[in-house]
Amino acid sequence: MANFSKAEWTKINRLEPLESFGLPERRSKSVVIGTFNIRKLGTVENRSPQSWAFLAQICKRFDLLALQEVMDSLEGLRHLRKALGDDYGMVVSDVTGGVFNPEDVIRGKRGNNERLAFIFNWKRIRRTELASDISYDRTDIVSNLFQNRVQYSETWEKHHHNVGKWEEKCEQAKAGGKRKPTKPPIELPAFLTFIRQPHCASFEVVPRAAEAPFRFLGVNAHLLYGTNRDERRWEFNALIDWLTIRAKNAKKMYYPNIVLLGDCNLEFEAFDWSREEINARLKKLNTEVLKRKQAAKVNFPLLTPHPVHGELRTSARMKQTYDQIGIFAHDDHWPLSDANDTAGQVDPDSFDYGVFKFTDLFAQGLYGKSFTGLTKSQSKKIIKHCEFDVSDHLPAWFRLPIPGAIESNK
Numbered sequence: 110m111a112n113f114s115k116a117e118w119t120k121i122n123r124l125e126p127l128e129s130f131g132l133p134e135r136r137s138k139s140v141v142i143g144t145f146n147i148r149k150l151g152t153v154e155n156r157s158p159q160s161w162a163f164l165a166q167i168c169k170r171f172d173l174l175a176l177q178e179v180m181d182s183l184e185g186l187r188h189l190r191k192a193l194g195d196d197y198g199m200v201v202s203d204v205t206g207g208v209f210n211p212e213d214v215i216r217g218k219r220g221n222n223e224r225l226a227f228i229f230n231w232k233r234i235r236r237t238e239l240a241s242d243i244s245y246d247r248t249d250i251v252s253n254l255f256q257n258r259v260q261y262s263e264t265w266e267k268h269h270h271n272v273g274k275w276e277e278k279c280e281q282a283k284a285g286g287k288r289k290p291t292k293p294p295i296e297l298p299a300f301l302t303f304i305r306q307p308h309c310a311s312f313e314v315v316p317r318a319a320e321a322p323f324r325f326l327g328v329n330a331h332l333l334y335g336t337n338r339d340e341r342r343w344e345f346n347a348l349i350d351w352l353t354i355r356a357k358n359a360k361k362m363y364y365p366n367i368v369l370l371g372d373c374n375l376e377f378e379a380f381d382w383s384r385e386e387i388n389a390r391l392k393k394l395n396t397e398v399l400k401r402k403q404a405a406k407v408n409f410p411l412l413t414p415h416p417v418h419g420e421l422r423t424s425a426r427m428k429q430t431y432d433q434i435g436i437f438a439h440d441d442h443w444p445l446s447d448a449n450d451t452a453g454q455v456d457p458d459s460f461d462y463g464v465f466k467f468t469d470l471f472a473q474g475l476y477g478k479s480f481t482g483l484t485k486s487q488s489k490k491i492i493k494h495c496e497f498d499v500s501d502h503l504p505a506w507f508r509l510p511i512p513g514a515i516e517s518n519k
Contacts, residue, residue, distance in 0.1 A: 112498040113471075118159040121474035130473075131418070132465040133170050133506050138514035139458035140172040140233050140314055143506030144370035144432050146331070148497060151180030153188045160498040165192035167465065167504060172233040173312060174504070175370035177331040179224040190228055200240055201226040202308035202329075225308040225329040225371075232315065233511070239311035239326065239363055243351055245302050253301060260298035268295045294335075300343035304333045307348060307371070311364060320513030323442055324364040328352065330371035338381065345373055349391070352437055353398055356405035359439040365405065366443055369435030372502065376429050384420075384430070388412040391435075392446055405439040406446075410462040411505055413449040421464045425492060425501045427480060432505050434462065442512065453508075458515055462507040471495060 113121070128134050133141045147164065149155065156164075168174055168189060179186050181204050190199050202225045229236060254261060271293040278290050307330035313322035332344045352367055359365035377384055394407045411430055414420045423432040436443055444452075444460040453461035471491050472480040480488060492501070 111493050112157045113159065113494045115159065117475060117494075118163075121163075121471055124470060124474050127166075127465075127470070130466050130470045131463045131503075132167065133461075133463065133508060134457075135170055136458050136508075139508050139510050141170060141506050141508055142173045142234075142368065142370070142434075143171050143504055144175045144177070144329075144372070144434060145504035146177040146372040146432060146500060146502035148178055148500045148502065149180055150176065150178055150185050150189075151182045152184045155185070156498055161188065161192065163467075163499060164189060167467075168193055168228060171228075171230075171504075171506065172314075173227060173229045173327065175327065175329040176226040176228065177223075177329070177372045179226045181222040181224070183224075186226055186228075193228065196230050196232050197228055198231050198236065199226055199228045200236060200310045202242065202306070205303075205305045223305060223331070225305070225331060227310055227312075227327060227329060229312065235313050235315055235322075237311040237313055237324070239309065241309045242306040243303070243309060243328070243330075243348070244306050250302060253299060257299045264295065264298050268293070294337075296337050297340060300340075300347050303344060303347070305331050307331075314509065314511060316512035317514045323366070323440065323509070323512055325366040325368050325443075326362070326364050328367060328369045328371070330369065330373065332371070332373050334374040334376075341374060341376075342382075345375070348373070349394075349435075352435065353394055353407075356399055356407070356437040356439075357401070357403075359403050359405055362405075362439075365439035367405065367435075367437040369433065369437070371433065372431055373433045374431050375433060376431065384412055395446070403439075405437040408436040408438070408444055408446040408449070410434055410436070410444070410446075410449050410452070410507060411464075413446070415463065416450055416452055416454060418463060421462075421505070423464055423503045423505050425468050425496055425503060426488075427466070427468065427503075432502060434505060434507055436507075443509070444507070456510075456515065458508070458510050460508060460510070463505070465504045465506070467499065467503060468492070468495065 190197055204222050204224055275290060275293055282289050307328055309326055309328050311326050313324040316322045330348060333341050352369060355362055356367060391407055391409050399406060411421050411433055422428060422430050448460050468480040468491055472478060472483050476483060476487055
């Protein structure tokens with residue numbers, strides 16, 4: 110694994126201000142909420158000291174940050190939280206299944222040794238009572254299996270055949286002293302449940318003076334990434350359906366506002382959807398599904414070109430917008446989709462959104478030009494050095510005024 114050298118980090122760290130690369134400024138009258146897939150965030154030794162310092166520098170700009178790809182070991186996450194100081198707390202999900210001892214494998218029990226986490230600034234955003242996973246009732250799963258029983262039967266037969274062929278190839282590889290081939294996956298005919306259960310926790314933005322806090326449910330998700338484009342689309346649709354059902358009647362919700370923060374793995378070519386198609390479909394929810402007065406309204410700002418910065422991408426290679434922010438808001442204080450057109454233009458503490466393009470920072474520090482302006486070999490070197498030591502995703506964020514702060518002179 111190749112990392113940046115100390116000399117290269119010195120060049121990178123000389124560049125200021127980081128706001129020019131999209132890192133949000135910390136301001137007294139607004140909070141910054143965001144999402145960041147930090148690739149394989151596990152043990153401390155798996156990253157360089159310079160990378161830990163850089164990650165802490167990023168996270169300090171956020172008042173609430175949803176993290177994905179937290180490994181079973183919490184050593185690295187605890188190390189990061191400690192670097193942020195005593196004002197920061199965290200809430201973490203358990204792993205979704207996983208096999209820890211190969212001898213104890215039970216068919217159907219293999220899962221992902223990956224957690225989801227929120228880190229937050231206690232002084233500006235408080236955690237409240239609720240914490241849970243999003244899952245489907247067993248009755249729904251059984252009903253799904255029954256309704257699609259013909260397709261599932263065909264799936265089992267096909268997989269049984271593929272496994273037989275794979276076992277033959279394994280024997281051939283063993284006899285020839287070659288590496289065992291990868292076991293074929295089961296490709297489901299319909300959505301069954303999430304590969305990693307999305308994680309929820311409730312929060313409130315600490316208000317000024319006598320104002321009421323902004324309360325919301327944070328939903329942290331890391332959806333399926335794989336070669337089966339249907340399964341990827343089903344997972345995204347299932348999550349949106351769950352959020353929409355909850356948003357239909359604010360009076361029945363724990364809090365009337367929901368904020369989705371996560372890696373939705375929206376790779377538009379793989380989905381056979383364009384950015385515009387997904388954006389239009391989500392906006393239709395406001396007029397066709399969430400049209401009643403008591404329903405929340407939907408805004409996915411990262412799907413809308415920013416009025417200043419244009420189309421935003423969240424992969425380190427700046428080719429995809431895997432990560433998403435979805436605001437399902439009932440209160441007027443939260444930004445609706447119309448607010449995207451003037452994001453960052455009204456007031457320094459008003460609604461804004463963006464992506465911290467740290468690969469641009471690395472490219473500028475080492476080569477004096479933007480990442481997209483690098484040669485193929487230069488960009489390959491940047492990615493090779495940063496994707497494991499830092500991440501292969503860029504952090505995305507939005508800004509929200511603190512209740513009563515903009516009107517207050519304090």
